[in-house]
Amino acid sequence: MKKLGFGAMRLPTTDPDKSSAIDFDLVCRMADEFMAAGFTYVDTAYMYHGGLSEEAMRRAFVERYPRDSFCLADKLPVSYVKTAEDYPRLLNEQLKRCGVEYFDYYLLHNISRRVTPVLDKTDGFEFLKSVKENGLARRIGFSYHDNAELLDELLTRYPFVEFVQLQLNYVDWDSEIIEAGKNYEVCRRHGKEVIVMEPVKGGALARLPEEASRVFRDLGDGLSDASYAIRYAASLEGVIMVLSGMSDLTQLRDNVSYMGDFCPLDEREAAAVDNVRAILKERSVIPCTACGYCVNHGDGCPMNIAIPEYFSIYNTVSEFGHSWSTLLKYRNLRGDGHKAPGDCISCGQCEEHCPQKIGIISLLDRMRDMESLMTGETFKL
Ligand code: SF4
Ligand code: SF4
Incomplete structure (x- = not known):
């Protein structure tokens, strides 16, 4: 499977101030180009675009391509769970919204210490396991936003988890707050595969300030700023997929141009990334990823x-x-x-x-x- 995923969190809209106003026609065109270039992984979630992202993926992929020609990942909104009965209700709603009988990848969404008490009380991880046992998901995991200590504890307690979706990019790698590098190391220690989210940090690494962008330009490869961030994440061992929030055709075409025939960063590119990281740290802006x-x-x-x-x-x-x-x-x-x-x-x-x-x-x-x-x-x- 090619290592670039179609992230459906920031789809194009007909009204820039309304995330629910998805431009379905454009999403279908983007899906066509994505599939035509040989990519297959699609990532959505119950909450994206006010609940309409799942519908958009149904209309763009499920209703237009054979089910076995793409991999659909969806995430269960743990923050909506109050009792154990909520799990099957939400899962069934998601299957219906997406128009599928199973998910290829199914995740508990946004796991952190804030939701672990609810997960413990309602046997959330046991439910996740049952989704796979019942044939409603091919692979199971969770998306994660907390520190390495808790991640280690979770992967020790629930060894049946097959992969973890991590926020990982070259700026957050050694961040004390995000602990991207430490979380990645924990996953590798437990033998878990990693799916990367926010490789361009909500778009910030695709629009670098001039001083930083010049470092990449000086390499003379003619590649975009975003390309180095996405390839940085994809170069890490154990990373099976890098998600890019697809917002328009230009971005999609840029992404597929260097991920179709993916090459890990070479030494001079890796050195340029280190240089850019240092420049950005100096500027120290608010580390918001616009996740909402x-x-x-x-x-x-x-x-x-x-x-x-x-x-x-x-x-x-x-x-x-x-x-x-x-x-x-x-x-x-x-x-x-x-x-x-x-x-x-x-x-x-x-x-x-x-x-x-x-x-x-x-x-x-x-x-x-x-x-x-x-x-x-x-x-x-
Ligand atoms: S401030 Fe809001 S939008 Fe920004 S990273 Fe935090 S939760 Fe996401
Ligand atoms: S920004 Fe809104 S949610 Fe956050 S503390 Fe202020 S009033 Fe509360």
């Missing part, structure tokens, strides 16, 4: 604060300076009824769900006068 968990999981933000969008604006202005487009984006968000960063009531709901463990409340507090910061001489928090 802070505003979509649990009860969501009671103040309707557009956390990922505000962080994205901050990062863009920090890296590239002032621009009218970022100011406009901020004003549009406010115009759509989103409260300002300073309206946060510090309830903590967002931080509880953030896989990157970002100190959201204190950042929002420092961003409370965002508009004047963006129109002033300097943008500093």
Whole structure:
């Protein structure tokens, strides 16, 4: 199987401010190019695009290609589980939404210490095992967002898990918060295969600041910034798949161009990655991946604060300076009824769900006068 997966978390939409407005026609065209290039792995989840990502994968792949010509991965939303009865109900709903009788890869979604008490109480991992035993999944695993110590404990307790989906990219590799490298080592020690998510860190490594991008350009290979991030992840031993959130045809074509006939990074490319990592660390922007968990999981933000969008604006202005487009984006968000960063009531709901463990409340507090910061001489928090 080629090592590039069609990530269905950030599909193209007809309205940039509405994640549910999926552009189904475009998704079908992207699916066609993906399949025509010989790629087969498709990754969705119950919660992506407000529940519509699974439907999009049904319409683009399941209803248009033979079932055995692609691998479909789906994830059970553990944060929606209250009792053991919720597991089969959610699984059946997912099979129906996707229009399939089984999943090739089935995962417990977003495992961290926040959900392990519920998993223990409801025998969540035993349910996962039964999904495979009953022929409803070919392979079973979980996506993971916590530290290496807990991962080691989970893989020791549940040796039947076959793979782990990890956030892994060259910036987070030695991050004290994400522990990507340590988590990868734990998986290898337990003999588990790894599927990589966020290889371009929510798009940040595809749009590098000039100083960093120049390092890759100077290699003279004519490859995109994203290509080095995706190939970095795919070069690691035991990594069986690297997911790329497919948002448009340009991105898809770029991804398939170097992953069709994949070559691991050579020595000089690996040295360039080290160099870029050092440059990015110096700039130290907010490590938000725009996953949206802070505003979509649990009860969501009671103040309707557009956390990922505000962080994205901050990062863009920090890296590239002032621009009218970022100011406009901020004003549009406010115009759509989103409260300002300073309206946060510090309830903590967002931080509880953030896989990157970002100190959201204190950042929002420092961003409370965002508009004047963006129109002033300097943008500093
Ligand atoms: S802490 Fe602030 S930003 Fe976070 S969910 Fe509560 S009100 Fe929203
Ligand atoms: S703040 Fe955290 S939870 Fe929210 S979008 Fe960013 S990374 Fe995801």
